[in-house]
Amino acid sequence: MIFYTLFHSSLNLNAEITRFADREFYRDFWNSGTITYFWRTWNIPVHRWAVRHVYKPMVGNGYSRLYASGAVFLISAFFHEYLVSVPLNMFRLWAFNGMLAQIPLSFVTDKIIGGGRAGNIVVWLSLILGQPMAILMYVHDWYLIHYPVQTST
Template identity: 60%
Template sequence: MVNMLTFPAAVVLLVPSVTPVGGVFVVGTHTILFLKLYSYKDVNKWCRELSRVKAKKLARSLSCPSAQHLNGGDRKVCYPGNLTIRDMYYFVFAPTLCYELNFPRSPNIRMSFLLRRLFEMLFFMQMLVGLTQQWMIPIIESSMKPLEDMDLTRMTERLLRLAVPNHLLWLMFFYGFFHSSMNFSAELLRFGDRQFYNDWWNSETVTYFWQNWNIPVHKWCLRHFYKPLLRRGFSKMVSQSAVFFLSAFFHEYLVSIPLRMFRLWAFTGMMAQIPLAWLVGRYLRGNYGNAAVWMSIIIGQPFAVLMYVHDFYVLHYRQEAD
């Protein structure tokens, strides 16, 4: 399974014709497949262990939950009846990272709902490309000189100018991906669990934001990483820190590989979410906590964008010019 991460990374790093956009797509796709296959392996391992014990009633209740519909059919599936190519492919394309033997299924495909989500996907894709080219790129290009000269005043001005389009694009990407595209694939596959996000915009703590803005990843981390660490005897603090470390690793992996550079400041910046979450949760409440979360989103992301673009420019374009 490690090859799911190392092979695409090696291809992106060794093949010069792979662009950063193409690298993000390839690395992101293989990362999703890695998480899905890990969940598939874990769940079938748990079912296999249950089948070995003599508590057949308990094993049947855990491996065969009650459901009206299942992956690709209308009957319940029990282990090892789920070990089919059809079942695996359904899980690969389903908008979830956590495998189940019997997914909840919707009764039919609503064409009007499907077409609305398709229109939203196409609309936001065009908007993201257009606003990036017409708004963000000129600001980023004008920011290279202040960054090189370490002009703090102009750097701050460029950062604040970049914060507006960056945040707008982030919101559009969130809606286009987590609502439009995931609901589109769910409707097409009659996938019944549509909880892809919660009310993260009302977050009063950083922890609540990370737990609710990306439900599929949160469920995977909780089920396959956090709880196994607790069962092994680790404390909650250590387990939470390990989850943040894993998240920081994958965030840096998804960015550093396509850009062909690793930046320790970005990795430590992700890990800085741990003391930030502690400080906000301890000293800020209500609207003040919500304001702190929003400020970390609005200011933190454009700062990271500027740093990455600057380093990418220095490494790849200035060296060629010299």
């Protein structure tokens, strides 16, 4: 419901109001057979920005595609952590590590599993288990900071 309301309805409404020509905010990420395909289809404006401003310039300057992809995920990991840490006023690296964990997971779905249905299951397990786990870790740490454990004497 939150995804539909935020990413589909509100973004498309905003695009209609502002007469934004490109209304493609995401593609068929739910059919992703690999983590790589998921990240290419999940958030199209961010993906295009990362390709244009990080990936292509690095490849054009002689870096390998692997290093350029790693740099994109490192920058994305930084911004994910920043967007969580600032509002919560605590720095824990859960979102950062979760984003960096996508790199070996993409290797698993690309090279070992080879995509398909099994890869799609891994993508959905990452979405269903990975993101809520990171959120719970922030909730846990926030609770410990604001309500420390009292020892009885």
